[in-house]
Amino acid sequence: MFLIVLSIFSLLTTGYILLATKNHFQGKNAKRVWLFFLVASFLWELSTILYVYIYFQPAYGKATLLSNIAMAGFVALNISKLVLIGFLLLNDTLRLTLWPIKSVKNKRVVPLDSRRKFITNMGLLTAAVPFSGLIYGAIAGKYDYKVWQHKLVFGSLPESFKGLRIAQISDVHIGSFDDPLAVRSGLLKLMSYQPDLILFTGDLVNNLAIEADEYVELFKEVLHAPLGKYAVLGNHDYGEYVQWPNEEEKVRNQREIQNRYRQMGFELLNNTHT
Structure with missing residues (x-):
């Protein structure tokens, strides 16, 4: 059912954009390029839906470069389409509002037509921003690791704690990565x-334990600390976002x-303390 809803949504949004912009591009070549882009984007969305929800199913396994590109393209296309549709709806509202005036005067309102074209151009440019940003983030940006340093000062801090360096790692979602060497560089940076x-x-994972298999030795080898390594479970580590066949499989x-x-060498604190 979800697959059908996504397909219908993709078809309707693509169709609306095609109708709303059919007179925007001048010249046969420009119109053909725009039509090709819309049809290609629609086919991309449909193929991604089929790939992700029938063959890959990211909620149940590990990501690959292909699945990351497919999902990034799917999300980027739909967000960009929604942004563009917002501008096109503004245009249509303006057109409907001015239609009675144009009918009475029986002449073309050139300044307003020019303004509508400007709004459409702004919509196209604005829609390109999330598209390019999401594609970059899903493929390369996710490996652009940053280490944020915060200095904590407490008046009652014991002398032995002064200068203590605590590294916090969180929300790795290791199943979303497809490049172990890039992950290694992030750990070395830390x-x-x-x-x-x-x-x-x-x-640690999106949903499944098998997502971490490829990275167990890497985390064990690279991460070391004199005072130890400790961990707690996150919400995704409980597997709450998967439709399990039975409770035993979930446990x-x-x-x-x-x-x-x-x-990986962590002492897991599961309703415990040390």
Whole structure:
């Protein structure tokens, strides 16, 4: 049912954009290019829906470069289309508002027609921003790791705690990555700050324990701290976003995820303290 709804939504939005912009482009070549782009985007969306929800199913497995590109394109196209549709609706509202005036005067309102064209151009340019940004972020930007430093000052802090460096890692969602070498570079960047203590505050995976299999040795090898490595589970680590065949499978997956944390060298604090 969800597949059908997405397909209908894609068809309706593409059709509306085609109708709303059919007179915007001048010349046969420009119109053909625009028509080709819209048809290609619609086919891309349909193929992505089929690939993701029938063959790949990202909620149940590990991402690949192909699946990341497909999903990024799907999300980027739909967000960009919604942005463009907002401008086109503004244009249509303006056209409907002025239609009685134009009918009475029986002449073309040139300044307003020019303004509508300007609005459409602005819509096209604005829609290109999220499209390019999302594509870059899904393919390359997700590996542009940043380390944020915060200095904490407490008047009652024991002398032995002064200068302590605590590294926090969170929401890795390791199943979304397809380049172990890039992940390694991020971990090495963190280790360049020589943390005394490493805290992992949840969401190692998207849903499944198998997502982390390829990265267990990497996290174990690269991440070290004199005072240890500790972790807690995140909401995604409980597998709440998967339709499990039974409760036993869900519990088994939770236990496997906990084991992945331990295999990476983390002491898992599951309703415990140390």
